[in-house]
Amino acid sequence: MANYLASKILVILLFFSAIIWSIEAIDGICKLMVESRGYACEEHEVVTGDGYILSMQRIPFGLSGETSGKRPPVLLQHGLLMDAITWLLSPPDQSLALLLADNGFDVWLVSSRGTKYSLSHKILSPDDAAYWDFTWDELATYDLPAAVQFVQDVTGEKLHYIGHSQGTLIALASFSKGQLVDKLRSAALLSPIAYVGEMTSPLARSASESLISQALYWLGIYEFNPRGDAVIKLLMHVCKKSGLDCTNLLTSFTGQNCCMNSSIVDVFLRHEPQPTSTKNMIHLSQMVKEGTIQMYDYENEDENKKHYGQPTPPAYDMGNIPKDFPLFLSHGGADALSDAKDVNRLVDSLKDHDKDKIVVQFIEDYAHADYVMGVNAKEAVYDPLMAFFRLY
Numbered sequence: 409m410a411n412y413l414a415s416k417i418l419v420i421l422l423f424f425s426a427i428i429w430s431i432e433a434i435d436g437i438c439k440l441m442v443e444s445r446g447y448a449c450e451e452h453e454v455v456t457g458d459g460y461i462l463s464m465q466r467i468p469f470g471l472s473g474e475t476s477g478k479r480p481p482v483l484l485q486h487g488l489l490m491d492a493i494t495w496l497l498s499p500p501d502q503s504l505a506l507l508l509a510d511n512g513f514d515v516w517l518v519s520s521r522g523t524k525y526s527l528s529h530k531i532l533s534p535d536d537a538a539y540w541d542f543t544w545d546e547l548a549t550y551d552l553p554a555a556v557q558f559v560q561d562v563t564g565e566k567l568h569y570i571g572h573s574q575g576t577l578i579a580l581a582s583f584s585k586g587q588l589v590d591k592l593r594s595a596a597l598l599s600p601i602a603y604v605g606e607m608t609s610p611l612a613r614s615a616s617e618s619l620i621s622q623a624l625y626w627l628g629i630y631e632f633n634p635r636g637d638a639v640i641k642l643l644m645h646v647c648k649k650s651g652l653d654c655t656n657l658l659t660s661f662t663g664q665n666c667c668m669n670s671s672i673v674d675v676f677l678r679h680e681p682q683p684t685s686t687k688n689m690i691h692l693s694q695m696v697k698e699g700t701i702q703m704y705d706y707e708n709e710d711e712n713k714k715h716y717g718q719p720t721p722p723a724y725d726m727g728n729i730p731k732d733f734p735l736f737l738s739h740g741g742a743d744a745l746s747d748a749k750d751v752n753r754l755v756d757s758l759k760d761h762d763k764d765k766i767v768v769q770f771i772e773d774y775a776h777a778d779y780v781m782g783v784n785a786k787e788a789v790y791d792p793l794m795a796f797f798r799l800y
Contacts, residue, residue: 437449437451437493437496437525438451442465442506445506447470447506449467454518454554454558455530455554456554458546459529460521460529460530462518462554463523463525464516464519465516465517466514466562467514467515470511479512479513480512480567481515481565482515483569484517484518484575485518485552486519486573488573489681489682490523490573490680490682491526491679492518493680495780497672497780502783502785502786504780504790508794513568514563520547522540522542522631522682524682537630540686543692544574544578544581545703547574547578548579549582552582567591568593568797568800569594569596570596570598570793573598576597576598576599576601577600577602580597580601580726580754583729584727585724586728586730593734593797594734596735596793597736599738599746600737600739600751601746601750602754603695603750604695604696604746605695605699607745607750608744609660609744610744611646611657612661612744614646615646616692616696617693619690626686630685630686630687631683632686634681635681635683658777661744663744663745664742664775665742665774665775665782666774667784667785667788668777668781672781672783676781702722703716703721726754727758731761732765733765735758736766736769736796737766738770738779739769739770739771740770740779741770741771741773743775744775771788771789774788774789
């Protein structure tokens, strides 16, 4: 009965949030989330090498309006099923984007393809199946390099980088191929994702199993829209079949977040979650099943040969990340998506990294969403992160 009621509540909440979501799409993130708090903000567009048009915001300085002195640029990249509003969900003295601006950084936010503010393409429409023919491979190959290059072209400076969840995955994939590191000063990876084979989130794991077992069906639904009927039915099915208590959907996915209050969750539900491609969700599900980090598997040797020139997908080797590239990693003991065992596997692959160029922070009671919505994230994570940036 509890799962039934939870499912119905989920449908109602997503329905009404979808109405608000559509209305707010008319306004850009600057007007909606930054200028309304008294900060200067610029809207930009970035075109990727494969034609997607990404929304980007710049917060050039903080509330003081002080523009003198060197303001190092920093690019913030959100995680899966989120957009750039990730960094603006909390009050100004708790939101990382605004804290960075107030602490002397030139802040840039970008939203990945397929999200509300980055739906445009030079040729394709979101109504076209081809529009959704991407996974995080393309985010690493096209979206992230385009965003980094744009910021460097405008500022003439190397960047600091901050990623959360999928935002760490695409960065690690790029770094492992020797890309972008020449354009960056350092990178901070929050809830880092490289391996997810030990993921403990029962809802995410059950949904992954359903996506894998019904891949042919789901590949016919090109857009994975958390507010759409197909995904709502999937969640209802998973909750009912697995016997999971999905009353608190966020906790069911992320783990028990220690440090969020209800007002921040209300803001989150007003703006998130965001769409991605079904192909991307299947790719991530493959990672959960196999415990590997490799390119999308077409589950067919001929198709893999056609795309990669070999019968199996190429792997991303974390050991190839340049050993002198400054890295700040922070992960939580309660994180059900970025499990400590998986993070430790990543850290182990970086064992030869220059010791003075890598910091690994572990916060026992932090879960996945605490890193972007925790009321104490400034003291626990953001202050040490900014101190690390100032070294470079």
